Amino acid sequence: MKTNIYVIYGGKSVEHEVSLKSASAVINSLDKNKYNIYPIYITIDGIWCPLGLLEGKIEDPDELRKTSSNTVSKSIGDFLLHQINDNEKNIVFPALHGTNGEDGTIQGLLELLNIPYVGNGVLSSAVGMDKVIMKDIFAKHNIPQVKYASIQMPSWKKDKNKVYTEIEKKLDYPYYVKPANLGSSVGINRAENREEFEKAVEEAFLYDSKVIIEEEIIAREMQISVVGNDNPKASVPGEFIMERPFFDYEAKYIDGKLIPVIPAKLEPEVSDKVRETAVDAFKILNCHGLARVDIFVTDDNKIYVNEVNTMPGFTNVSMTPVLWGATDGTTYAELVEILIQLAFEKHEEKNNLLNTRS
Structure with a gap:
């Protein structure tokens, strides 16, 4: 009997488009004599859209898109009720990058369902997504890394100048300022002085409630x-x-x-x-x-x-x-x-x- 493989992709993430490309490559690499392939597209709004059993190749990642009038919760319920074949051999390949997929959220759902899935579990996925927690753990284990500091939104809103001054006491300019939970292509800025630092933090907080600041290293x-x-x-x-x-x-x-x-x-x-x-x-x-x-x-x-x-x-x-x-x-x-x-x-x-x- 063939194994059912559910390739989940898209998602509520700034890396939505990259996910479609990853899923397309994964799907086309699978042996159809060994696997029944079920693509599951998650829209940018979080709605799950099964495409059904795939018969041929994916020529363009855009073929993997689908629209739905479902709500998020109903779409997930429909997936669990009508797509998962409980009495057969199943596995999920979560080809999801960034938030709402690479961060332990999908992994937690799959753990509750007791379905095998490719990649990391809840803990490592969540920690790997949060750069501050990840670096704090590395620091405990003496893993070499550049000097860094972090800012939480509540303390920043309470007294911005105090927060900026505390960071400047810890780190030397120039800095790289990043949202703690996004990929490196979004919300990142380099700051050489206080004015640039303030603007960089303002932008980073548009994407996350926690910001990480790292000293620049030439490498x-x-x-x-x-x-x-x-x-x-x-x-x-x-x-x-x-x-x-x-x-x-x-x-x-x-x-x-x-x-x-x-x-x-x-x-x-x-x-x-x-x-x-x-x-x-x-x-x-x-x-x-x-x-x-x-x-x-x-x-x-x-x-x-x-x-x-x-x-x-x-x-x-x-x-x-x-x-x-x-x-x-x-x-x-x-x-x-x-x-x-x-x-x-x-x-x-x-x-x-x-x-x-x-």
Whole structure:
């Protein structure tokens, strides 16, 4: 009997469009002799829209869109009542990025339903999304990272000048100011002085109720994919460079053509250290399945963990699958299959735990 795989994508997130591209690639990689594929589109308003059993290939990610007059709660109820085949083998691939999908919300629902799903669980997903909590945990475990501070909206509203002054005592300009729970493409600004800092914080609070501030560091940013459950393995590091004379931290926020370099040009011992640190970060956040760990490497080969993405972009040209192709020749379809099997293994392990007193 075939396995039913429900690929969930879209969602209430600024990364909605990227999610459609990831889902399209995942769906097209699946073996239809092995899987019954059910795409589930979540609109930008949060309404779940099943597309039914998929027969062919997806030529354009826009084919995965669907409209509905349902409410959010009714659409989820309809999905649970009419789409999930309880007496068959099921798994969910949540190809969701950012808030309302990569942050533990979907994972919590799937845990309650006792349905196996690809990727990280509730805790690691939530912590990986919240940059402040993630960095606080790394600090407890002596994971190297740049100096940072955070601002909560209530204290900021109460006395803005006091908050700004306290941050300036802790950190040296220039800063990068970010919403704590969004991807790096939205709400981020660089600040060299108080005036720019105030404007950056104002904008960041449009997207989240918590803001993180980091000291600028001039470094190359490595991306490493980590895959596994109890014994995770790290890919070779990769990086993006710009078609310009130099590329530093600031340049990643300037429009330009990015060129992937895989593997990144690092001394062997530095590359090994970067990979080891990526696995350490993965384990500390209790990750399983997959994650992409972003790590800064300075000119004098000091390393600093930037962040962990618990459901990174997953198109055919995204770093995660490309890194594994360069590491050991794993194809996109093979990587998807590995992640599915890891999900079933983790689900079985959880189901073997006792839920009552012995």
